[in-house]
Amino acid sequence: MFSRLFYSSIFPFAIAIFVIFYRSSSLTALSQHLSWRSSSSTHQELIGNLYKDGIIQDKRIIDAMLKVDRADFTDKKSDTYSDRPQYIGYSVTISAPHMHGFALQILKDHLQPGAKVLDIGSGSGYLTACMAYLVRPNGKAIGIEHIQELVNKSIKNIKKHNKKLFDDGLLEIHKGDGRRGYPIQAPYDAIHVGAAIYGTPYELIRQLKVGGRLVAPIGNYFNQEMITYDKKADGTYNEQRHMNVMYVPLTDEKSQYAKAGGRRQI
Numbered sequence: 001m002f003s004r005l006f007y008s009s010i011f012p013f014a015i016a017i018f019v020i021f022y023r024s025s026s027l028t029a030l031s032q033h034l035s036w037r038s039s040s041s042t043h044q045e046l047i048g049n050l051y052k053d054g055i056i057q058d059k060r061i062i063d064a065m066l067k068v069d070r071a072d073f074t075d076k077k078s079d080t081y082s083d084r085p086q087y088i089g090y091s092v093t094i095s096a097p098h099m100h101g102f103a104l105q106i107l108k109d110h111l112q113p114g115a116k117v118l119d120i121g122s123g124s125g126y127l128t129a130c131m132a133y134l135v136r137p138n139g140k141a142i143g144i145e146h147i148q149e150l151v152n153k154s155i156k157n158i159k160k161h162n163k164k165l166f167d168d169g170l171l172e173i174h175k176g177d178g179r180r181g182y183p184i185q186a187p188y189d190a191i192h193v194g195a196a197i198y199g200t201p202y203e204l205i206r207q208l209k210v211g212g213r214l215v216a217p218i219g220n221y222f223n224q225e226m227i228t229y230d231k232k233a234d235g236t237y238n239e240q241r242h243m244n245v246m247y248v249p250l251t252d253e254k255s256q257y258a259k260a261g262g263r264r265q266i
Contacts (some may be wrong), residue, residue, distance in 0.1 A: 011046040025137045036185040038083040038098055046097055055101040064133035065104070070097065070158045090147050090257070091248060094099040095194065102194050103215060104130060106228060106242070110190035110213045114205050118185075118207070120178035121145065121194035121250065125154030129162050131192075143173040144182050146253040151175045162170040178248055181207045186210055186236045195250035205229055205237055213237050217247040 022209070038049035049063050051057045056065065071080045073094055079086055096120035104111065104127075110115060111134035119128040122143025134143035145151045155173050158165060165171040176182060186207035193204070193216035204214055208231040217224045224245050230238045 005175060018074065031245060040083075041083045042081060042086060043071065046070070046083070049083075050101045051100070055098050056105055058105065059103070060134060061104045061108060061130075064130045065101070067133055068126060068129045068162060070094070070126065072162075073154075073157045075125040088124050088150070088153070092121075092123050092150065094126055094145070100127050100130065102226075103127060104134070106135075106215050107190045107192060107213060111135055112189070113140075115189035116185065116187075117142070117190040117192070118188045119143045119180055119192050119194070120181065120204070122154060122173055123150060123194060123250050125158045127194070128171060128173065129158050129165060130152070131190075132162075132165045136168070136170050138187075141171050142182055142185060143171075144176045144178045146177055147172065147257070148175050148266060152238060167222065175223075177252060179203070179252070183207060189215070191216075192248070194218070196220075196245075196247040197250050206235075217245045221249070222246070228255065 002200055022044040027080045028154050034154040038046060038053050038055065038071065040049050041137050041241055044066065047056075047062060048066070051062060056062055074086050075088060076086055084096045087093050107117075111131055114137070115135045115141060117131050117135060119131060119141060121226055122128045122145045125143060128143035135141055143154065145154065158171065178195070181191070181204050187209040188207055189209055189212050191208060191212070191214040193201070193214070196219060196264060198220055199218070201214065201216055204216070208214055210233050212231050214229045216227060218227045219225055224247060226242045226245050228240045228242065230249065232238065
């Protein structure tokens with residue numbers, strides 16, 4: 001669920017600021033201060049800028065992102081196509097477009113037709129919908145979000161112009177505790193986590209298929225790295241560190257409501 005990101009009790013609208021330097025040699029195109037650089041005034045131009053800036057390079061990802069208009073998932077329409085996170089309620093944001101692009105690009109080999117993928121902290125529903133397009137036909141993208149109001153809102157968002165994803169069985173959004181994954185439909189070819197985990201996510205790695213990949217921000221509030229875990233046949237994994245980030249912690253429903261002031265906001 002990119003999409004849910006970044007939180008600060010003092011600066012709630014800075015919840016998902018990924019500035020930063022990229023350290024993986026395979027992502028050198030992302031290292032030139034690209035944060036917020038891909039902004040545009042239209043959906044098509046935004047995706048085009050993400051391509052020109054080297055964030056998305058795969059035609060399948062471009063096509064999927066073109067099918068899912070960010071305007072269906074944002075509340076502040078004047079800021080829809082800015083390359084930055086946007087608040088959607090409950091101390092949660094829809095991620096900056098360059099981070100959605102990064103997630104899809106780093107998982108692209110595992111987002112293939114027929115694959116089953118899990119989006120933890122699915123938030124607005126944007127990234128989960130993009131994943132659903134990438135795994136069709138015969139695949140499934142599952143979003144997990146622990147705030148029921150955001151589950152309802154994300155389903156409504158997706159149905160504005162992408163209802164067929166639900167009709168074709170390519171997409172599901174469920175209320176649940178993302179820290180536990182979604183074992184009822186495991187194992188998964190790919191897992192994306194849109195909130196920070198303190199320590200190695202062993203339970204989520206267990207829910208990967210052999211050869212599957214998990215990408216997640218790992219660390220505490222002010223010391224986080226985006227890390228991928230590739231599961232090996234013996235159940236262990238290879239780990240690769242990519243960049244420093246700042247994400248809201250992956251927490252429980254009660255804590256999330258408390259951060260939001262203990263009241264409904266949507």
